[in-house]
Amino acid sequence: MRKKINFYLIEYAINAILRQKYKNIFIATTLTFLIFLLTSIFFITNSIKYELNSTVDALPEIVVQKIKAGRHYDIETHATEEILAITGVVDAVARVWGYYYFENAGVNFSLVGVDEFEAQYKESLQRVVETSELMNTQDSSMVVGRGVKDTMQKNYYKDYFNFIKPDGTLKRVDLVGVFDGDTQLESNDIIVMSKADVREIFDMRESMATDIVVKVSNPDEVATIASKIKLVFPDSRIITKNDLKISYQNIFDYKSGIFLALFVVSLFTFFIIIYDKASGLSSEEKREIGILKAIGWRVDDVLKEKFYEGFIISFFSYMIGVILAVGFVYIFQAPLLQNIFTGYSQLKTSFELPFIFDVQTLFLVFFLSVPIYIAATIIPSWKISTLDADEVIR
Amino acid sequence: MIELKNVTKSYEINKNNIVVALNDVSMKIGEGELVVLRGASGSGKSSVLSLIAALSKPTTGEVIVDTKQISKLPDNFASEYRRDNIGFVFQKYNLITTLSVKENILLPLVPLNPDPDDADEKLTRVMEMFKISHKKDAIIKNLSGGEQQRVAIARANVNEPKIIIADEPTANLDEKLSLHFIEMLKELKKLNKTIVIATHDPLFFGLDIVDREIEMHNGAII
Numbered sequence: 001m002r003k004k005i006n007f008y009l010i011e012y013a014i015n016a017i018l019r020q021k022y023k024n025i026f027i028a029t030t031l032t033f034l035i036f037l038l039t040s041i042f043f044i045t046n047s048i049k050y051e052l053n054s055t056v057d058a059l060p061e062i063v064v065q066k067i068k069a070g071r072h073y074d075i076e077t078h079a080t081e082e083i084l085a086i087t088g089v090v091d092a093v094a095r096v097w098g099y100y101y102f103e104n105a106g107v108n109f110s111l112v113g114v115d116e117f118e119a120q121y122k123e124s125l126q127r128v129v130e131t132s133e134l135m136n137t138q139d140s141s142m143v144v145g146r147g148v149k150d151t152m153q154k155n156y157y158k159d160y161f162n163f164i165k166p167d168g169t170l171k172r173v174d175l176v177g178v179f180d181g182d183t184q185l186e187s188n189d190i191i192v193m194s195k196a197d198v199r200e201i202f203d204m205r206e207s208m209a210t211d212i213v214v215k216v217s218n219p220d221e222v223a224t225i226a227s228k229i230k231l232v233f234p235d236s237r238i239i240t241k242n243d244l245k246i247s248y249q250n251i252f253d254y255k256s257g258i259f260l261a262l263f264v265v266s267l268f269t270f271f272i273i274i275y276d277k278a279s280g281l282s283s284e285e286k287r288e289i290g291i292l293k294a295i296g297w298r299v300d301d302v303l304k305e306k307f308y309e310g311f312i313i314s315f316f317s318y319m320i321g322v323i324l325a326v327g328f329v330y331i332f333q334a335p336l337l338q339n340i341f342t343g344y345s346q347l348k349t350s351f352e353l354p355f356i357f358d359v360q361t362l363f364l365v366f367f368l369s370v371p372i373y374i375a376a377t378i379i380p381s382w383k384i385s386t387l388d389a390d391e392v393i394r
Numbered sequence: 395m396i397e398l399k400n401v402t403k404s405y406e407i408n409k410n411n412i413v414v415a416l417n418d419v420s421m422k423i424g425e426g427e428l429v430v431l432r433g434a435s436g437s438g439k440s441s442v443l444s445l446i447a448a449l450s451k452p453t454t455g456e457v458i459v460d461t462k463q464i465s466k467l468p469d470n471f472a473s474e475y476r477r478d479n480i481g482f483v484f485q486k487y488n489l490i491t492t493l494s495v496k497e498n499i500l501l502p503l504v505p506l507n508p509d510p511d512d513a514d515e516k517l518t519r520v521m522e523m524f525k526i527s528h529k530k531d532a533i534i535k536n537l538s539g540g541e542q543q544r545v546a547i548a549r550a551n552v553n554e555p556k557i558i559i560a561d562e563p564t565a566n567l568d569e570k571l572s573l574h575f576i577e578m579l580k581e582l583k584k585l586n587k588t589i590v591i592a593t594h595d596p597l598f599f600g601l602d603i604v605d606r607e608i609e610m611h612n613g614a615i616i
């Protein structure tokens with residue numbers, strides 16, 4: 001028959017912790033801080049990885065640009081027909097877009113043109129076309145990302161905006177809606193309007209486009225199709241999703257190297273604590289174990305008590321450390337640590353760490369801390385408690 | 395009840411230095427008997443007490459308590475044997491000095507996970523019997539030597555053992571407190587406990603409650 005939980009033993013363990021108050025407060029504080037640091041690192045890395053992946057996933061598989069003397073030029077829209085003729089290509093869409101520099105705020109907006117009768121190369125754009133008022137109004141109109149809306153509002157543009165065309169004249173565009181993208185990174189600085197309006201603002205001829213995005217039926221064929229397009233248009237640059245993924249990944253790997261260093265430092269500190277604990281008991285602690293044995297405690301009674309001691313301290317530190325990490329990373333958006341990822345903010349202006357409840361990280365940090373600490377508490381006591389009590393208390 | 399059969403005990407201090415603490419000792423102690431082991435310091439009295447309490451094992455020979463071979467018990471069974479049968483009043487008391495009186499007395503019961511009412515009742519009983527109730531929340535290190543000994547005796551009795559062992563119980567007490575201790579012994583004798591006391595204090599010699607004195611010298615009985 002299993003007996004119920006022995007509260008006398010737990011009470012004894014709590015007493016034992018309190019009797020060495022300052023030492024244990026120091027240990028618990030250090031442990032908490034290390035667990036906090038470790039968990040934060042994992043949380044940030046995972047969030048950014050997730051954000052990167054969804055950004056990359058939203059990118060077109062192939063983008064075709066026209067290059068002259070190494071410089072990007074507009075491409076003829078009829079090139080789509082030749083690309084569509086290549087086997088394996090499902091769709092080719094000419095995009096009309098460009099960066100518009102908004103001088104008052106000193107930021108770039110992405111102007112993206114859409115066409116009601118064309119399939120959009122991206123789902124989020126399709127949604128804008130289907131659900132907003134964009135295509136139903138007579139005058140020029142636009143739907144903007146939240147970041148754009150805020151920036152415009154700060155500069156006293158509420159219902160419309162005057163774009164300055166290359167010849168210096170103004171183009172008024174009405175604001176008819178705000179949209180959310182699939183990810184933070186892509187949606188914030190985007191302005192969606194009709195292709196005709198974008199062409200007008202950038203002074204682009206009707207037969208031209210900024211680039212062409214290509215959809216393929218089988219993702220494994222991307223490389224083959226890319227080289228076929230290159231054959232047809234020798235003066236083009238073909239950018240595949242994979243290229244972008246690699247360059248994003250490079251930034252990320254470089255940054256996570258810094259995190260790795262932090263990670264190693266915290267593990268190192270942790271093992272110093274563990275080593276100190278495991279390397280032996282004070283004569284006072286030894287005597288106490290001897291006394292307990294002498295008055296009838298069994299070895300496993302002593303070890304159970306030590307288990308509670310180790311568990312209370314390490315689990316308490318674990319919980320506090322994890323709670324602090326969640327608050328730090330997801331509520332306060334990891335001040336200080338996020339700055340290590342400043343390379344990241346070069347990609348886009350504003351960026352929030354998305355909350356990802358990552359059980360794996362919690363488990364990993366748990367197994368790196370709690371059982372190791374408990375073992376370090378139990379093992380030296382185990383050595384003493386198996387000696388003859390007589391020897392220990394003499 | 396308690397029997398030592400041809401017991402020797404030697405301690406190996408280092409390779410070429412072995413101390414023989416007991417040399418071919420045999421004795422029998424009956425149930426309810428109060429026996430005093432006397433002899434000079436170093437004669438082997440404490441070693442006999444340790445063997446009876448299964449705190450150590452004889453080098454050769456046997457220790458038998460209630461037909462059980464104490465000297466052959468594996469460590470965990472030795473702990474249980476002590477827990478169920480032995481109340482040991484150590485020479486240096488061996489209290490946990492940073493805990494309170496109450497907590498110290500309860501220690502032998504902790505691994506049994508007792509029912510709280512039951513534990514309270516046992517605690518109150520021994521604290522009253524050995525007159526330490528008024529100090530139950532005091533921390534041991536703030537107590538006088540006499541009070542500490544009361545706590546040690548109360549702790550030795552909380553699990554209601556059949557055998558009480560005391561090692562030099564009056565060594566740290568003045569005469570008045572020593573006489574108090576003898577009063578407490580009388581109480582225990584009334585309860586028909588088997589009592590073994592190691593001492594060189596003449597106060598115990600020829601005492602009416604003492605059933606027998608065993609004299610030791612250089613690890614042997616004389």
Ligand SMILES: Nc1ncnc2c1ncn2[C@@H]1O[C@H](COP(=O)(O)OP(=O)(O)O)[C@@H](O)[C@H]1O
Pocket residue numbers: 390391394405406407413414415433434435436437438439440441442592
């Ligand atoms: N754990 C031990 N290690 C080494 N020597 C010991 C140990 N315990 C006792 N002795 C030695 O054994 C002898 C008997 O000691 P002990 O039984 O304590 O005698 P007493 O209690 O009569 O003073 C002494 O010489 C003592 O130094």
Ligand SMILES: [Mg+2]
Pocket residue numbers: 436439440441561562592
């Ligand atoms: Mg002695």
